[in-house]
């Protein structure tokens with residue numbers, strides 16, 4: 001796929017992105033986060049807006065405050081409440097007195113925003129798009145840059161460097177498809193994602209992302225023409241991954257597709273297949289998932305879930 005790369009960005013300092021917009025790349029590199037989470041600082045008439053304070057890291061919070069300098073930080077937007085975007089928000093809110101704004105229904109149990117946002121809200125010059133799929137509380141923010149270009153802060157919904165993980169139950173593949181299809185009807189010139197460099201001509205990548213998801217879905221349906229499948233062996237057949245994390249990520253992805261097809265009435269779910277070959281099962285949490293025992297139990301039972309076509313053709 002036509003993803004972008006960039007050299008490791010300088011740490012701890014704001015890097016110019018576009019006129020009036022800088023980013024600080026947090027020091028949390030990884031398979032899910034690339035060089036780290038992008039924290040954006042956007043200059044407006046009333047001061048600075050921050051999009052995604054970043055991971056819980058005191059040094060990162062200090063770097064944001066230093067970069068702000070004399071400019072007042074007016075608001076902290078979250079694209080979603082995953083830890084690598086939300087973690088620094090409480091400390092930054094405390095240090096600045098700025099409110100935290102995010103989707104009105106938080107996916108993070110211990111957190112609710114100071115101001116809940118919803119589709120179509122306009123605040124500080126930003127227009128809110130509700131884009132669940134990667135996360136149930138995912139928002140994108142549309143904004144006009146000083147040079148007149150139309151921007152979309154696209155979070156982890158669309159990233160220049162990688163496709164997004166869609167892991168049920170919080171991740172929802174049908175919503176993710178709809179969110180991508182919707183972006184094709186919009187006219188933003190540039191996307192600024194949660195990780196990776198800025199993306200020009202963004203609809204080309206959105207089309208490519210949809211194309212690959214649809215191809216994966218066709219492969220799943222072809223396999224189901226032959227027989228019923230449990231998630232784990234179907235993922236093993238389609239992905240051939242040996243790395244336990246990648247194997248688990250593949251299983252989450254296959255499950256997400258199957259649940260989308262189920263919601264559309266194309267496949268049905270049967271009782272779990274408890275007699276699977278242990279080689280196909282993966283107990284490692286995929287990157288980005290927490291590794292608590294409860295999650296491992298969910299990973300295990302999800303991998304046993306079994307699906308078939310609603311009607312064989």
Ligand SMILES: [Zn+2]
Pocket residue numbers: 033037082084085156194195
């Ligand atoms: Zn992220």
